[in-house]
Amino acid sequence: MGKRTVIPFGPQHPVLPEPIHLDLVLEDEVVVEAIPQIGYVHRGLEKLVEKKDYQQYTYVAERICGICSFMHGMGYCQTIESIMNVEIPERAKFLRTIWAELSRMHSHTLWLGLLADAFGFESLFMHSWRIREKILDIFEETTGGRVIFSVCDVGGVRKDISAETLKKIDKIMDELEKEFKEITDVFFNDASVKSRTVGVGVLSKQAAHDLGAVGPMARASGIESDMRSQGYAAYGKLDFKPIVETAGDCYARTSVRMKEIYQSIDLVKQCIAIIPEGDIKVKVTGNPNGEYFTRIEQPRGEVVYYAKANGTKYLDRVRVRTPTFANIPPLLETLKGCALADVPILVVTIDPCISCTER
């Protein structure tokens, strides 16, 4: 047994998009234990629900995270709508699904770029983000914001997408599919990429289940868990099957996310083909009273929204269990026994969003 050394990793580190601290216990070059510490970006957004009324809080919920912002707003709105027994119009459900799937594409592309950056493939990183720009332009054109959309509202959505723009999005999806192919071919087949991902950080199916992995992390280890199969929003009307890999290593996790990009393109096209005409919002009157749990699938995994209302316009409690929080124990498991040089890739591979985790 070699001499044990502790290396502090983060909260400021070139590879980390957000601050998380890990104490890495090493024996020579091999990690034997990792002790995490979070708490650098806590903003008290859950507490803010006592000060903002339930409609204003939609905008706060959206700002929990910058990447899955739309899905935070959507999760919150679904929870409040369920408490108030509001059935939103069909068109609003489809619009929400379109924006949610576009968000998933832009989140996964961002992640692919970060992964390329983590193993030092800078041009691949640049090209991933170049493609992402087209999706951000769609967001700006349809909602007015590139990152924070502010279109989700209790009772539906606030902005409609015209038939002309939908046709344009459909065309852009075809173009994107071709461009993504160029990039994903590199991730799938390039020898230098494969040497850094294949067989690195294997998480077995049993370990993923026991440690409560969610999202692509769980699906890469062979667990078929995708909240979209529940059929919330318009997913019930779409042809959808979760993407599952069995290897459980970094390559499998990359592969799940890349296949999900193509799946999202397909889902957006399906939505555009069958989106019904009609209203986009129902008027919501009164205040919510009761409590409800909602589970939806974000790009990073399953998010749980809980809200408790007391009949006034201010809610008693909102609780968000974010996917990164659930994926930290599996991360610590994969870190055990890995080389120090692989730590950045393993940390990035769970797609960490620390702002979500701490709120």
Add this chain to the structure above:
Amino acid sequence: MSILSMTKTLFKSIAHGPYTVLYPIKKKDSFDRTRGKVAIEISECIYCSMCQRRCPTGAIKVDKANQSWSIERLQCIQCSYCTEVCPKKCLHMDNQYTAPSFAGVRDEFVNARIPDNKENN
């Protein structure tokens, strides 16, 4: 060879030239819906304070007595909630962003109507 899988994309992008724009010289077109900043048509405003009550961040202040409407630009989150609740539709979202600043900027708009003639307005 699998190690050269990126080559095609790289040559294509060399031929294409830069994908980014040189910002101050060439500006990117904004879209109709782009939410840059809140703008007000002050002559239309009836000072009902609806925007002030609904603003999630408390950036807007309405003073009925002095007929003024002001907004703290750094507090505003450009959610455009105020533009939706405005009964006179005198608020709208401008496509241009506010200029960057180090300190808080409070933009105040005062109605130019003559105070003596208030009853007739």
